[in-house]
Amino acid sequence: MQLPYVYRVTKYDPADRDEHGHYTGSEDTVSDHGEVEASYLQAVAAFAGDSGVDHLAVREPQVPSLAHFGVEPPVDGFGLDGLFPGGLTGFHDGAEVPLDIGLQLVRAMLREYGAWCRLEAEGAFAVHVGWDQYLYISSSRPCEEALAHTRELGLFPERLDASPYAFEAEEEEQVIQRPGDDDFWADLYWAVVTGQAGILEETYLEGASRWHHLTSDTIDPVRAGLAPRARLAVWPPLSTNIDAVLRALPADGLVEGVWQDDDGNIRSAIAEEDEFPELAARISRAHAAAFLSVYAGESVPLCTAVMPDNDGVLRARWRTEPTPGDRDWALRQPPG
Structure with missing residues (x-):
């Protein structure tokens, strides 16, 4: 307002x-x-x-x-x-x-x-x-x-008349923002047990995120530990074929490496080409890993959501970039 x-x-x-x-x-x-x-x-x-x-x-x-x-x-x-x-x-x-x-x-x-x-x-x-x-x-x-x-x-x-930094809602696509409600987590559980999903990216601040390993046993603890109003992105499981992952490292540009250490924790780092050797060395010791492009449209999560408040109301004004999975979900929602 x-x-x-x-x-x-x-x-x-x-x-x-x-x-x-x-x-x-x-x-x-x-x-x-x-x-x-x-x-x-x-x-x-x-x-x-x-x-x-x-x-x-x-x-x-x-x-x-x-x-x-x-x-x-x-x-x-x-x-x-x-x-x-x-x-x-x-x-x-x-x-x-x-x-x-x-x-x-x-x-x-x-x-x-x-x-x-x-x-x-x-x-x-x-x-x-x-x-x-x-x-x-x-x-x-x-x-x-x-x-x-x-x-x-x-x-x-x-x-x-107005501040140039006042919040303005984006209008490019009128796709319903999916909340991270019980239905979202039930769908996520099914995606995990069927092998479609394996990691969750939690953006708890603009510019800062955490990654979580998803199994049927970790979904509930992960949900309980999320920051209020966090933005969520669901990704496929990491690959355990580390050699193949390393071969996919681009020759230049920017890339985000995501990997799982032996302790089970998921870590990530965004690197430029002069930092690729250090990133590759870290990933070579990982249990599982993947490289994600940071350029728009090149690496797309399976689906996204934004966490509602404890009363179920979605008060966060920031939105996720809609994925094909989000659009499919939106089409299934009843009108109004």
């Missing part, structure tokens, strides 16, 4: 913008880790207070996968250390945090430590950080006191 009052809050004086809106002044595009950064956080707190909000929900959280594009160097833990009791696993879609933790997440995003998310109180308030110290705040209220306080802090709030 688009909130009616949207503001871009920055340290950049609008008087220093050219006719195209580009900033031409002398302010740096990185956080000062000091007084200016503190002003940003005070502004967020003021808008939250004016909006009647003291808790926020994490939405669409992400961490860097292949590369870190921030101006500042990445840090261990992506700036999340100490913020969640469960560490990185506590940073998931829908996680509720008090405002003070939300402010620390905003600080981590301003410093470009790697973690990013939208922070929202449904129907009342939203905040997220863009590039170059651009802060976007939305509210159900005009927040006149917060606006005045933000100006007193030396920042510049500007009214917008």
